[in-house]
Amino acid sequence: MEFVVCIKQVPDSNKIDINPETGSLIRESTGAKTNPYDLSAIEACLQVKDKLGGNIHAVSMGPRQARFALRNALALGIDSAWLISDNAFAGSDVLTTSYTLAQSISKITKADIIFCGKQSTDGDTSQVGPEIAEFLQIPHASYVTGIKEVSDEYIIVNCHMGSFEETIRLSLPCLLCVEKESFVPRMSSFRNKIEAQKKPINTIELKNLIDKDKDHYGYSGSPTKVSKIYVPQIVRESQIINEITDIAVDKIIKKLVDWEVLK
Amino acid sequence: MKEIYNPNPIISVFIEESEHFIKPVCYELIGKAKELASNNNMEIFATLPTNNPNLNLDKLKYLVEHIDIYQYSKNTNLSMLDYRDCLIDHINLHKPMIVLVGATALGRSFAPRVAAHFGTGITADCTELEFDHKYGLIQIRPAYGGDVIAMIKTPAHYPQMATVRPGVMEIPQYKNITVGSVQFHKINYIHEEINILKRKVIKIQGTKLENTDIVVLAGNAIKYPKQLEIIKQLAKLLGGEWAVTRPLVEGGLAPHDRQVGISGKTIHPKLVMAFGVSGTTQTLSGTSKAEKIISINNDENATIFKNSDIAILGDWEEIAKGIIKKLI
Numbered sequence: 095m096e097f098v099v100c101i102k103q104v105p106d107s108n109k110i111d112i113n114p115e116t117g118s119l120i121r122e123s124t125g126a127k128t129n130p131y132d133l134s135a136i137e138a139c140l141q142v143k144d145k146l147g148g149n150i151h152a153v154s155m156g157p158r159q160a161r162f163a164l165r166n167a168l169a170l171g172i173d174s175a176w177l178i179s180d181n182a183f184a185g186s187d188v189l190t191t192s193y194t195l196a197q198s199i200s201k202i203t204k205a206d207i208i209f210c211g212k213q214s215t216d217g218d219t220s221q222v223g224p225e226i227a228e229f230l231q232i233p234h235a236s237y238v239t240g241i242k243e244v245s246d247e248y249i250i251v252n253c254h255m256g257s258f259e260e261t262i263r264l265s266l267p268c269l270l271c272v273e274k275e276s277f278v279p280r281m282s283s284f285r286n287k288i289e290a291q292k293k294p295i296n297t298i299e300l301k302n303l304i305d306k307d308k309d310h311y312g313y314s315g316s317p318t319k320v321s322k323i324y325v326p327q328i329v330r331e332s333q334i335i336n337e338i339t340d341i342a343v344d345k346i347i348k349k350l351v352d353w354e355v356l357k
Numbered sequence: 358m359k360e361i362y363n364p365n366p367i368i369s370v371f372i373e374e375s376e377h378f379i380k381p382v383c384y385e386l387i388g389k390a391k392e393l394a395s396n397n398n399m400e401i402f403a404t405l406p407t408n409n410p411n412l413n414l415d416k417l418k419y420l421v422e423h424i425d426i427y428q429y430s431k432n433t434n435l436s437m438l439d440y441r442d443c444l445i446d447h448i449n450l451h452k453p454m455i456v457l458v459g460a461t462a463l464g465r466s467f468a469p470r471v472a473a474h475f476g477t478g479i480t481a482d483c484t485e486l487e488f489d490h491k492y493g494l495i496q497i498r499p500a501y502g503g504d505v506i507a508m509i510k511t512p513a514h515y516p517q518m519a520t521v522r523p524g525v526m527e528i529p530q531y532k533n534i535t536v537g538s539v540q541f542h543k544i545n546y547i548h549e550e551i552n553i554l555k556r557k558v559i560k561i562q563g564t565k566l567e568n569t570d571i572v573v574l575a576g577n578a579i580k581y582p583k584q585l586e587i588i589k590q591l592a593k594l595l596g597g598e599w600a601v602t603r604p605l606v607e608g609g610l611a612p613h614d615r616q617v618g619i620s621g622k623t624i625h626p627k628l629v630m631a632f633g634v635s636g637t638t639q640t641l642s643g644t645s646k647a648e649k650i651i652s653i654n655n656d657e658n659a660t661i662f663k664n665s666d667i668a669i670l671g672d673w674e675e676i677a678k679g680i681i682k683k684l685i
Contacts, residue, residue: 187478188469188478188479188481189472189476189477189478192469192473193473213620215607218481218619219480219481219482220465220469220481221469221472221481222469224467224469224470224473225469225472227470228441228470228473228474232550233436233551234466234470236437236462236465236466237462237466250554254462254559255463255466256461256463257376257558257559258375258556258558259555259556259557260555260556261553261554261555261556262436262551262552262553262554263551263552263554264550265550265551268550271466273613275609275612316478317476317477317513317514318479318496318509318511319509319511319512320500320508320509321495321509322507322508323505323506323507323508324505324506324508325504325506325638326505326506326638326641326642329645329664330650330663330664330665330666332662332663332666332667332668333668334662334668334669334670335668335670336657337669337671339672339675340679342676342679343679343682343683345669346667346669346676346680347680347683349651349667350628353627353648355595355627355628355649356595
C-alpha cells in the first residue's frame with residue numbers, strides 16, 4: 095500500500111505586528127514547528143500502515159527551510175520525505191497550493207490513501223485537503239475521528255460532521271482530513287531519530303511536474319489576492335480597574351448585579 | 358482548457374437541509390446577499406439538494422428569485438460528492454457571479470471541491486462580506502492566526518466563492534413581494550465511492566455555548582487542568598458555561614467544541630468573563646457579539662482590555678477564587 099501524508103511547517107508563534115506607517119506586516123521571526131494538526135495526520139497514517147504495511151511518503155510545500163517538518167516526520171517513522179519547493183510556487187493561495195500538491199503527489203506515487211490534518215494553525219482554512227482530492231478526482235472525508243476498518247479496497251471511517259456522527263465507507267484511493275484529538279501523536283523513538291538524520295529529503299521543483307506552466311502556480315496562478323490587511327478597530331472602551339483583589343471582586347459582583355446577570 | 362465563464366448578475370446561496378429544517382446560516386447568507394445586491398440589480402438564487410419531499414419552502418420562496426431543488430429518491434444519504442455535483446450543476450446552469458456557502462462541517466468540506474472544479478478562489482470562514490463595483494465580492498476574515506483582518510478579492514476568476522461562519526450575519530427581516538420560481542431536478546444517480554453507512558444525530562455537550570447567557574472564558578494564562586477547574590466551577594455557580602481560547606485546545610486542555618473564536622465558536626451571550634485572555638482577533642471575533650465583556654488580566658497592555666466593558670488588572674486566579682467565595 096502507498097500512503098501520502100501532507101504536512102506543513104508553520105511559525106512557532108502567530109504573533110505579528112503591523113507597521114502603522116507603512117501598513118506592512120512585521121512577522122516576529124520565531125522558530126518553526128510542524129503544524130500540530132498534521133502530527134495527527136502522521137499518526138493516523140502510521141496506524142493504517144501498522145495494519146496493512148506499505149510505504150509512507152511525507153510531502154511538504156514551502157521554502158528550503160521547511161525541511162525541519164519533514165525531518166520530524168522521518169523521525170516518527172515516515173519512509174520518504176519530499177520537499178516541494180520552487181520560486182514559482184511562492185505566494186500560492188488555496189487553489190494553487192492544492193494544485194501543486196496534487197501534481198506532486200501524482201508524480202511521487204500512486205497513493206492509496208492521502209492523509210491531511212484538519213487545518214493549519216497559520217492559514218486556518220481546512221480547504222487544501224478537499225481541493226487536492228478534487229484535483230486528483232478521488233473521494234475524501236473531512237473531520238475523521240476514527241478508522242473502523244481498512245483494506246486494500248476501501249476504508250470505513252467515523253466523521254464528526256457538526257451535529258452528526260457519520261460512518262462512511264470510501265473506496266480507495268481516497269483522501270482523509272483527520273481530527274486532532276482523535277489521533278494522539280506518538281513519540282519518535284531514539285532509533286528513528288538517528289535514522290532520520292541519515293535519510294535524504296527529496297526535492298520536487300516545477301521542472302519535475304507534469305504541468306510545467308508557471309502561470310498555473312504561485313502568486314500569478316492564484317485567483318485570490320489579499321487586497322488589504324488591517325488591525326481591527328476597537329469596539330469597546332473601558333477604564334482599567336487596578337485595585338487589590340477584594341475590591342476588584344466587589345466591583346465585579348456589583349457590575350454583575352447592575353447588569354442583572356446576578357440576582 | 359476550461360470554457361470562459363461569463364458571470365451573470367446573480368448571487369447564489371447554497372441551502373443546507375438538516376433533519377427537516379433549513380440551517381439558519383442559509384437565511385443569514387441570504388440576508389447578506391440581499392444587502393450586497395441592493396445597489397447593483399443582482400438577483401438572489403438558491404440551490405438545495407434534498408431527499409426530503411416534504412421540506413417546507415414557504416419562507417425560502419419569498420426571499421429569493423429562484424430555487425433549484427435537486428430531488429433525490431427517498432432514503433438516500435447524500436454524500437459530499439452529491440452536494441458537490443448539485444452545486445456544480447446549478448453554477449453551470451446560471452453562471453452566478455458570486456456563490457456563498459455556510460461554513461458548516463458540510464459546507465467547509467464540499468465547497469472547496471467546487472471551487473477547485475471551476476479553478477476559482479474560495480475564502481474560508483468569512484466573518485464579513487462587501488461588494489466592490491470593480492472587483493465584486495470582497496471576502497473578509499481574520500488572518501495569520503487571528504491577529505489581523507484580511508480583505509481578499511477574486512478579481513479575475515468566477516464564480517467568486519466564500520464560506521461564511523454561522524451566527525455572524527443577520528437573518529433578513531423583509532421579504533420579496535413576489536414568490537421566487539422553483540425548478541425541480543430529479544436525481545437518480547448517487548456516488549458510490551462514498552457510502553454513508555450510518556448517520557446519527559449527536560448531542561454535543563458544548564452546543565450550549567451558543568445558547569447560554571453567561572460564558573466564563575479561560576485564556577492562555579490557564580495552563581493546568583486544576584486551573585481550568587476553577588473556571589468550570591465559576592461558570593457553574595453563575596449558571597453559565599465555560600469556554601476556552603485556541604491555545605488551550607491546541608495544548609490538549611479542552612475539547613474543540615469548547616473553543617470560542619474564529620476557528621471555534623461565535624457566541625452571543627449577555628456576558629463574557631474573560632480570565633487570562635490576551636485578546637487576539639482569533640478570540641475577539643468569537644466574542645464580539647457579547648453584550649458585556651469583563652476581562653481579568655495581569656498585563657495592562659493586553660489587547661482584551663481595549664475590547665472590554667470592564668477591565669480588571671490583577672491575578673486571574675485570585676480574582677476568580679474571590680468571586681467563587683462570594684457566590685458559594
